[in-house]
Amino acid sequence: MKSTDFIVIRNNLQQCKMIEMHLPDPAALPTDALLVKVSRFAFTANNITYAVIGEQLKYWHLFPAPEGYGIIPVWGFGEVLASKHPDVEIGETLFGYFPMATHLVIEASDVSKRGLRDAAAHRQEVSPVYNAYARVSGDPTYAGRQGDYRALLLPLFMLSFLVDDFLAENDFYGARNVILSSASSKTAFGLAHLLHQRQGIRVIGLTSNGNVGFVTSLGCYDEVVTYDHITAMPAAEPVAYVDMAGNSALRETLHRHFGARMVYSGRVGLTHRASEPDEPALPGAKPVWFFAPDQIRKRAKEWGPGGVDQRFSAAWAGLAPRLPEWLDVIERRGPSEVREAYLDTLQGRVPPKQGLILSLAE
Template identity: 40%
Template sequence: MQDNTDQALKVTRLLTRKDALNESRLEARQESAAAAPGEVLLKIDRFALTTNNITYAAFGEAMNYWQFFPTGQQDWGHMPVWGFADVVDSQVPGVAAGERFYGYFPIASHIRMQPERVTARGFYDASEHRRTLTSAYNQYTRVSNDAAYAPELENHQMLYRPLFITSFMLADFLEDNRFFGATRLVVSSASSKTAYGTAFCLRDIPGISLAAITSGRNRAFVEGLGCYREVVGYDALETLPADAPTLYVDFSGDEALRARVHRHFGSALAYDCFAGSAQNTGFLRDTGLPGPKPEFYFAPVQIRKRNAEWGPEGVNQRFNAAQRKFIDHVKAPANGWLTLVEEQGFGAAQERIASLVAGASEPRAGYVVRLA
């Protein structure tokens, strides 16, 4: 613990307009540099920006993502990101100044938290406004006791860990349910990191073939992943054979595309799994489609199921092993899956968010912002 009682601290926050995600502004204010009793003060060092963060904002009201880091301003929210932060001051036993944590943060220079359930692994933020929110997002991992952590892989961890947990648990959910009787999986937005993480987990499952739907400009990239037996552009969806039980894994949220999938595959469509979207913020409206009702997939539900069956440590061991295998594959230059792009400062974050909202990101690019 440090004596920062009389020191002032400039706290900068990047706020996003809730109804226009490409618009943001910076806000700065002076605060005490000391943590209050029962509180820790963390300085955010670096974070990743992907379309997943745009999804958090797009679903900010519907799924309470704006509530994790309230701004006190009705029209402006704090876009959540995954990254690393260092403890500046602590008034909590078991959490020391200088320690580094991985977790869910706002785009800001600093944040105050109220740790509870402090263990060697880390802590949960028990701030009052977070108590009713999904607990998986309230957990902060101490890097000194994280079996999956390596300093040289911080950028990869920020980029892929929050996405790969969705990929890993989605693959597990589908396998757990025996793919709802399907032998072919058709994946939309196949160039997205969550989509190809899922395909990576499923690519060697016996009796299951994977087909990808993607944009024309991303087709070569998706073909190069080596995960899919077939890759077609959106305009060529109807060329995919409809001769086997098929499961649609929807990362696009495009209602017109979903309608085409249902009509093309007809009675062969066994299940429609909506895995999330940065574009469509609606919750699977009933549009009168033939075939199975689209079902929303939410990773924390499968995590809770496996925690009960395997135990939290068992889940962590399986996930860490799968994640390391995936990251080792992704970061190998010969595979061509990732080009790291590291940017500096709040201005870079604003520009990158606007670019992601506009859909201008490259599928192999991984964007990281450093604030320190």
Template identity: 40%
Template sequence: MPTTLLIRKDRLADTRLREAPDTPLAEGQVRVAPETLALTANNVTYAAFGEQMDYWRFYPSGEDGWGIVPAWGFGRVVQSLHPGVAVGERLYGYWPLASTAVLQPDRLSAAGFREGSPHRAQLHGVYNQYQRCCSDPFYAADSEREQAVLRPLFATSWLIEDFLADNGFFGAKRILLSSASSKTAYGTAFFLARRSGLDVVGLTSPRNVAFCEGLGCYSRVLTYDALDTLPAGEPSVYVDFSGDAPFRRRLHERFQESLKHSAAVGATHVGHLGGAKGLAGPPATLFFAPAQSAKRAEDWGGAGFQLRLVAGWQDFLGHVRAKQWLTLRTHAGPQAAATQWQAMVAGQVDPREGHLLAWR
């Protein structure tokens, strides 16, 4: 029986597995079986900002108070009533944590298609694009599992660094990154480290200091309680991957007007989320990767943007492999997915590991 993992929207650690038969396809639809999905802190961010950023709307659960978290990865077409999409095709894209997904392909090309279901028409286009693996410039069979885990996080990292550079780093030389052991944070640090003259400071918990230092992409690594050792008068930028509201307030109060920009990106510290009103210094501004992506596609053209992004991916993946930063773990079946989700929400995940869900 097809199974879906439901998440309680107001208590993210609460899950339920729902079994229900697949609904018949309408003309023009396809059914895809997700095969290799990544579960990272990124997915927790989707849930934490599910209402604010419309993440719950991609795959509506149909049940009040419960949502379906989307995840990036690979799936195979198992049924098709669309002449342009063949059974057996493998696709990269944005899937539900479920046995199957129904898509309505639109704007087809050799590269892929857009998901054209009416309920997704107002949602951001980046999440509605599905790439055919046979023509995807990112795709290589020998790196598929790494792509599932790192590709969306890499894209966010690359775009954060590009956004900061595009804005002259807001006049700052010191970039502070919280949750420095998270993959999106150290991906950002990897690209920042290639810029001369920047002091890239990783902020993390004591247990992750050695790991972050071993990455070799931070100028220095500090524990959260060592924040006050940094000179407060130096122009700085804060990139927040943790979502930890009390720490964000403390950081703003320390640096005040020396803080030139404060970017809210992630929510790895689910237990400490909160509002950002009344902060000293600049407001905390949500960084939305698709907006920077759209800007650069306009600046460089779609093909130029894609070339730069793929080159960045190959560079980053080569470094991850050379430094052996990542050990991949696969969790088979819906119950294993639920267990791993709860561990992710609780922050009980080794930063050296990347987690994959094999639904079937």
């Protein structure tokens, strides 16, 4: 058997190709191993962020590729084709972190009724969340279009949820105005949806001229400002800035405009991929990376077993009904379609209202 893998040159993401890799004979799988067919996966600008910081956060280690190349991780669904684990059946559906490929071999560990973990040695340098797979066979909330929404937004909305919780825990550092760059991105509008429900918090979205209509239509931003008008914003009150764009010039402009009234500057995303390695010292709060695993660990300890899941599930239940009006799911299948979708996302050509669900299988 062979797997088709979509690989990119790590230091030149524009260069990509398909390769075929040999898979082990299902009958010869090691004890507890699973052979999984990757049936469909979501692809968003967040996956490009995984590639941009793949070296830094060890994402390239998850799914080995030829020297100099990498396989971008994606969130999606897989079907168990062969199982050497006594508690995992052929035909089961798994939801989790997969390669852009047609197949994956998982070393199943910590198997429970709800999920399992890939114990492969090369995968252990990342946060445990990336090695966990939910067993979702027969679960209607993971089936059909609901499953597509989960693949597209669930991991991103967890980040939105954690940023919202972190800011609220710190009383927004004294600010009542929260500015989000790349306001049309899925992580940003998930966060805006949560912030909009908080008493006394005003949410300002920064976006391009072409995305103003979409961002305004979401109904969760109190104000929408285009990038060419940010210095016209009033600068008399404290603001908290959540940077989804990762644009050094934009960040500097905002800091110099608000000065000491920039009381929080959190770096979350890299949708613009325009960060400079050596940035000058800026007025206001020092820009810091928001590291989601730290907040999860903190809250898991404070809220006890199941506390994070319970609160996140309630937040997701509030978001899910809005998604059919906010997103059009576009399905694309086969190597050439996946390549085109990847390059469109890399170049920022995918309209924000579109959610891409891909499969390398024809």
